[in-house]
Amino acid sequence: VSELPECLEQLVRTLTRLPGIGRRSAQRIAFHLARSSPDEVRRVADAVAVLPEKLGPCEVCGNLTDESPCRVCSDPRRDPTLICVVEQPENLAAIERSGSYRGLYHVLGGSISPLRSVGPEDLRMAELGRRLEQGDVREVILATNPTVEGEATALYVARQVVPEDVRVTRPATGLPVGGDLDYIDKSTLSRAFETRHDLR
């Protein structure tokens, strides 16, 4: 039995459902909000509440956006002959932050996972197929996550969705830049050794 006032307990339970928030952090946040001014509490609640009415998927690429087509799709400086396929909008955001890519994107909305009963038909595969049929794209970069499910999804896209005459690539797997060998997991390490390259 919790000794917290009911509305505080309710908030703690709600926050615990968010990713990366355990009961401990939820309590810290709840007590912090309980101590905050009504104005500040209102700002937090409103910042959350507006999401559903303001955000939706981009009609072209599936990115999360407040205007459709999204900012990337409607930017004339982006290279329309390159499409980078990712699982989720946050993956797109991470690649944008790295500043290493100037083409367009396609957000699948997840990865193929028999365990979670997600099949290709539950993802934005047909939409990708239709974009590729238009014939402007010369390369598809499959940047799904380097996980079993992400690999399976990349393989599916490569084999079933991308036309024969379009190049299909996947970002390299290997040691993270700045990483410490002691802290890198076995699979990454062995993959990095298998795919080692000559220095001279």
Next chain:
Amino acid sequence: VSELPECLEQLVRTLTRLPGIGRRSAQRIAFHLARSSPDEVRRVADAVAVLPEKLGPCEVCGNLTDESPCRVCSDPRRDPTLICVVEQPENLAAIERSGSYRGLYHVLGGSISPLRSVGPEDLRMAELGRRLEQGDVREVILATNPTVEGEATALYVARQVVPEDVRVTRPATGLPVGGDLDYIDKSTLSRAFETRHDLR
């Protein structure tokens, strides 16, 4: 410049002001909410929004409560001759969780801190004095945090607020139960050695 839609960027900034939430976790939470159903988003926003109207300080002890006096103060099974003084409502909640205390509380609302310009007059000191004047209390346990400010606050309460004939105690400082000596900070370790006790 952020590449996120404005309402998402706004939410990330708002979440970053909460304790224990960095930009990284804020983004994860924001994207999670952006993917959640409007109902779920509404539940989160509402759980936050109701706090100011439902919660306030207990008129007796200063605990955060949805009914005043709070549940602890109005519980006839609690020992009214014991008052445990804490800095914040979350400290009270932590002691309640431990189940090791059955007396009453007094929540000061913070600790004395010249650096943050918090003096005794900014805390619930006078209220504590008035409770003690009624003469029923035989012991005051000063459970302010084991920090410089918490110690100073405990000392102030002991010297300036608690009447001469009332016992004043402070929980022991020492090694945490189940802790690993390698991971315990120097001050705690040296304090634990200074206050060591005979085993036989």
